[in-house]
Amino acid sequence: MTDIATTPLFGNVNPSNQDATSATRPSAPAAVRRNPTSDKDEFVDFKPKLVEMRPFGIGGQATVNISIATGVAILLLWWLVAKTGSVPHLFLPTPAEVLATATSIFEDGYANATLWEHVSASLTRILSALAIAVGLGIPVGLLMGLNRWAKGILDTPIEFYWPLPPLAYLPLMIIWLGIGETSKIALLTLAMFAPIVLSAQAGVRSLPIERVNAALTLGASRWQLFCEVVLPSALPEILTGIRIAVGVGWGTLVAAELIASTRGIGYMTMSASHFLATDAVFVGIGIIAACAFSFSLAMRLIERALVPWKGKS
Secondary structure (H helix, E strand, O other), X not given: OOOHHHOOOOOOOOHHHHHHHHHHOOOOOEEEEEEOOOOEEXXXXXOOOOOOOOOOOOOOXXXXXXXXXXXXXXXXXXXXXHHHOOOOOOOOOOHHHHHHHHHHHHHHOOOOOOHHXXXXXXXXXXXXXXXXXXXXXXXXXXXXXXXXXXXXXXXXXXXXXXXXXXXHHHHHHHHHHOOOHHHHHHXXXXXXXXXXXXXXXXXXXXXXXXXXXXXXXXXXXXXXXXXXXXXXXXXXXXXXXXHHHHHHHHXXXXXXXXXXXXXXXXXXXXXXXXXXXXXXXXXXXXXXXXXXXXXXXXXXXXXXXXXXXXXXX
């Protein structure tokens, strides 16, 4: 009986020839090419060519310098237009005059209140409305993304009122809730509620089904599936929706503080507009923009901490 371990797979293979052949082969990457003259295969050395991948879009390139240069250019254009008198001085004061008015408001206050009283009143309204909108909007949005009955029932009223400007239902807030703080916070909450709901729903519906099937295959329960797969996958969209909602809230602030207010940045701005104090109006707009930018920057930092994988897939 022939020993299989000592019998070569092919009868004409000589181990000594194999060793000699392997010794002559190059260790570097090689390709096999047919020699037309000898009609034999021969090994040809080659060096792989490294190709540098070009980034798509802006990639990881910083845009801070471009943004700063753009801001400086806008200020220079503003100063030039105001100085040349292309626009009447009543409607467009110079940056220096706006800065002087801001200093005066910071030191002496405006409209029977200090600057901090105006800012704190607006921040209280915005933060209260944001807490309510987040506390209600995220669960509702997740439920709409997971349950077709919830989506069918809630989608119609949300999509109906979401495109409406806040001033459209401002009279209803006054009639139903009066002229106190409740109506102001309710108006801001309605303005911020819809973006959070829709973003949470979009985050759930964009979840790849492969992740769900993989988790179920590994034996995950429904609660584990929600906590470990659905919620982390929807979190980037939810945070983006909150950022949008905060911007909408600050844009609605002036309308909210039209309701019998005596404090607030929006109230200060509207009060200045009644007296054609354009420089004070610019100050109010600048304060609202600075607060909104601070909120947006804080949300970006939260996104980096909670969803560091965003944009890197």
